[in-house]
Amino acid sequence: SRTIRLAVVPGDGIGQEVVAEGLKVLGAVLPADVKLETTEYDLGARRYHRTGETLPDNVLAELKAFDAILLGAIGDPSVPSGVLERGLLLKLRFAFDHHINLRPGRLFPGVESPLAGQPEIDFVVVREGTEGPYVGNGGSLRTGTPHEVATEVSLNTAYGIERVVRDAYRRAQARPRKKLTLVHKNNVLVHAGHLWSRIFAEVGQEFPEVTTDYLHVDAATIFFVTQPERFDVIVTDNLFGDILTDLAAAVTGGIGLAASGNINPSGEFPSMFEPVHGSAPDIAGQGKADPTATVLSVAMLLEHLGYAAEAAKVEAAVAADLAERTGAARSTSQVGDALAGRVSG
Amino acid sequence: SRTIRLAVVPGDGIGQEVVAEGLKVLGAVLPADVKLETTEYDLGARRYHRTGETLPDNVLAELKAFDAILLGAIGDPSVPSGVLERGLLLKLRFAFDHHINLRPGRLFPGVESPLAGQPEIDFVVVREGTEGPYVGNGGSLRTGTPHEVATEVSLNTAYGIERVVRDAYRRAQARPRKKLTLVHKNNVLVHAGHLWSRIFAEVGQEFPEVTTDYLHVDAATIFFVTQPERFDVIVTDNLFGDILTDLAAAVTGGIGLAASGNINPSGEFPSMFEPVHGSAPDIAGQGKADPTATVLSVAMLLEHLGYAAEAAKVEAAVAADLAERTGAARSTSQVGDALAGRVSG
Ligand SMILES: CC(C)[C@H](C(=O)O)[C@@H](O)C(=O)O
Numbered sequence: 001s002r003t004i005r006l007a008v009v010p011g012d013g014i015g016q017e018v019v020a021e022g023l024k025v026l027g028a029v030l031p032a033d034v035k036l037e038t039t040e041y042d043l044g045a046r047r048y049h050r051t052g053e054t055l056p057d058n059v060l061a062e063l064k065a066f067d068a069i070l071l072g073a074i075g076d077p078s079v080p081s082g083v084l085e086r087g088l089l090l091k092l093r094f095a096f097d098h099h100i101n102l103r104p105g106r107l108f109p110g111v112e113s114p115l116a117g118q119p120e121i122d123f124v125v126v127r128e129g130t131e132g133p134y135v136g137n138g139g140s141l142r143t144g145t146p147h148e149v150a151t152e153v154s155l156n157t158a159y160g161i162e163r164v165v166r167d168a169y170r171r172a173q174a175r176p177r178k179k180l181t182l183v184h185k186n187n188v189l190v191h192a193g194h195l196w197s198r199i200f201a202e203v204g205q206e207f208p209e210v211t212t213d214y215l216h217v218d219a220a221t222i223f224f225v226t227q228p229e230r231f232d233v234i235v236t237d238n239l240f241g242d243i244l245t246d247l248a249a250a251v252t253g254g255i256g257l258a259a260s261g262n263i264n265p266s267g268e269f270p271s272m273f274e275p276v277h278g279s280a281p282d283i284a285g286q287g288k289a290d291p292t293a294t295v296l297s298v299a300m301l302l303e304h305l306g307y308a309a310e311a312a313k314v315e316a317a318v319a320a321d322l323a324e325r326t327g328a329a330r331s332t333s334q335v336g337d338a339l340a341g342r343v344s345g
Numbered sequence: 346s347r348t349i350r351l352a353v354v355p356g357d358g359i360g361q362e363v364v365a366e367g368l369k370v371l372g373a374v375l376p377a378d379v380k381l382e383t384t385e386y387d388l389g390a391r392r393y394h395r396t397g398e399t400l401p402d403n404v405l406a407e408l409k410a411f412d413a414i415l416l417g418a419i420g421d422p423s424v425p426s427g428v429l430e431r432g433l434l435l436k437l438r439f440a441f442d443h444h445i446n447l448r449p450g451r452l453f454p455g456v457e458s459p460l461a462g463q464p465e466i467d468f469v470v471v472r473e474g475t476e477g478p479y480v481g482n483g484g485s486l487r488t489g490t491p492h493e494v495a496t497e498v499s500l501n502t503a504y505g506i507e508r509v510v511r512d513a514y515r516r517a518q519a520r521p522r523k524k525l526t527l528v529h530k531n532n533v534l535v536h537a538g539h540l541w542s543r544i545f546a547e548v549g550q551e552f553p554e555v556t557t558d559y560l561h562v563d564a565a566t567i568f569f570v571t572q573p574e575r576f577d578v579i580v581t582d583n584l585f586g587d588i589l590t591d592l593a594a595a596v597t598g599g600i601g602l603a604a605s606g607n608i609n610p611s612g613e614f615p616s617m618f619e620p621v622h623g624s625a626p627d628i629a630g631q632g633k634a635d636p637t638a639t640v641l642s643v644a645m646l647l648e649h650l651g652y653a654a655e656a657a658k659v660e661a662a663v664a665a666d667l668a669e670r671t672g673a674a675r676s677t678s679q680v681g682d683a684l685a686g687r688v689s690g
């Protein structure tokens with residue numbers, strides 16, 4: 001009998017509620033001979049206020065031993081902006097070398113897009129997860145004075161770009177349309193941009209069947225709203241990926257449905273799955289949060305761990321649930337129950 | 346009698362065609378006692394191929410003496426990405442200290458938005474124009490090898506941020522809703538982001554009537570498509586402003602209508618007005634380009650030079666033209682003729 005050792009980091013705000021439903025569905029879909037062992041870690045705003053810690057070294061070391069991590073949401077207005085994001089969420093992504101930040105953008109049947117005409121949307125953004133402007137390589141001089149200067153350095157390596165670009169080509173190759181779009185801003189950020197473009201062209205030699213395309217990030221946002229059906233696989237840097245995937249969530253019916261995987265394909269470190277949405281403190285604890293994004297992240301987790309059939313079952317359950325939504329408000333746990341019911345049925 | 350000394354840089358692709366219509370409308374709207382003196386400068390891809398020059402020092406020195414610059418579009422696929430953008434367009438913006446990059450986002454009556462429900466959209470983005478990731482402060486090591494490392498440095502100064510933030514507050518103060526939103530990513534780009542947030546709060550003390558708001562850039566893109574009516578004035582950095590204003594153009598009916606002003610409020614250097622769209626080489630020379638964005642940029646130019654009544658006339662002409670568009674295709678010059686006719690009527 002197999003075992004999945006899962007670390008669970010509910011985090012802040014609605015994180016707790018949505019993660020509970022994700023685990024409910026995960027438990028329901030797993031075959032009887034698979035044992036699910038979960039260990040919950042109390043990280044986030046509460047821990048920070050209690051101990052001043054964001055991600056202690058011993059916790060980081062423990063987390064390393066798990067098969068995967070399920071994360072709810074990080075962030076609270078009571079903590080200065082950046083402390084938990086950099087000290088916990090990004091620390092995990094960087095420490096575990098999550099260089100593939102995978103974010104599907106799919107408009108499910110029955111879900112209303114804010115776009116007129118309800119276009120067909122089914123793409124995936126492969127966002128680089130360990131480089132670019134996210135490296136935390138910045139500083140400030142004469143801080144707090146009228147003469148302050150602050151810098152942020154975007155670091156980009158051929159090594160780091162090549163691995164994410166190759167991953168994106170492989171995904172494009174495996175999809176029916178076989179189309180890959182590079183998004184950057186190589187007419188302004190010429191050094192980073194030309195490196196991305198060079199590697200994109202070089203790796204493309206290995207994938208003659210994949211059609212390629214380049215868009216500046218500003219132009220890409222236009223197509224996200226005027227012609228989202230043109231996209232199949234998109235590969236882009238950490239910051240552009242952050243921006244584009246929120247926009248993708250918006251046009252596919254909202255951040256309540258957007259799933260993500262922070263993936264280390266080598267398996268050297270556990271991959272981490274999390275909804276794209278934040279901790280939404282305004283609705284926390286009220287049972288109002290939609291757990292669907294977390295459940296779809298659980299599907300990505302299953303896929304990553306080799307449970308493709310179970311992943312498909314979860315996705316199908318979500319698709320069916322979305323198609324049949326009547327508009328009547330359901331609580332977080334009612335949605336979770338419905339989805340758990342569908343996958344175990 | 347007064348004189349406007351205008352430098353005209355048609356640039357590449359459709360630049361020539363749309364600028365001709367902009368000048369047509371400008372000529373038609375100016376009072377009889379105002380003399381318009383235009384000097385055309387041949388800059389862009391043709392010049393670059395002929396001489397290797399993008400913006401020679403003597404041209405830059407000459408341009409300095411004008412009251413304003415009207416620019417069409419820069420960029421051509423025959424020139425490596427970045428050469429004209431950095432060597433001409435951004436060089437002008439930086440050399441003339443165009444720190445206020447003003448970009449209205451307005452959905453005119455009769456114009457179709459790709460957003461369902463045709464929301465009311467009327468905001469203005471005040472994009473910083475001389476700092477941030479656009480400074481060109483980057484480089485690469487082991488260029489062209491598998492060990493290449495490329496950097497891009499975002500430079501941000503209290504001085505540079507304060508002047509654009511104060512300008513944005515003034516604009517918010519002068520508008521009926523008096524609302525100002527700061528957009529950045531201060532939970533990740535903590536040094537630059539905290540500097541922006543600090544200055545934003547400090548300058549806000551001078552404007553007690555202005556309601557303020559902060560959004561991370563990723564969240565801002567969501568609201569641009571789900572709730573664009575929430576925005577009044579937005580202030581943001583150079584790169585985020587680039588991205589958000591293309592998205593703004595998309596949701597307000599397309600890049601064919603989006604105007605911009607690169608403004609140096611001190612008057613030390615000429616300000617420059619240009620449509621947000623690019624050179625669109627695929628339709629260049631065919632009379633298909635919509636000159637409306639250029640004509641609206643001319644309205645901003647008039648406003649900047651103190652011709653407020655004429656600016657309003659041009660805007661009203663555009664609004665009337667848009668409201669009465671039947672869908673029948675008109676050529677670039679037909680649109681220009683129609684607008685010139687309206688303003689001189
Ligand atoms: C919370 C924040 C650090 C994070 C990011 O910027 O990556 C979030 O926006 C996301 O997209 O997962």
Ligand SMILES: CC(C)[C@H](C(=O)O)[C@@H](O)C(=O)O
Binds near residue numbers: 187218621
């Ligand atoms: C052409 C390019 C350099 C420019 C920019 O990035 O500012 C354009 O996108 C714009 O928005 O005016």
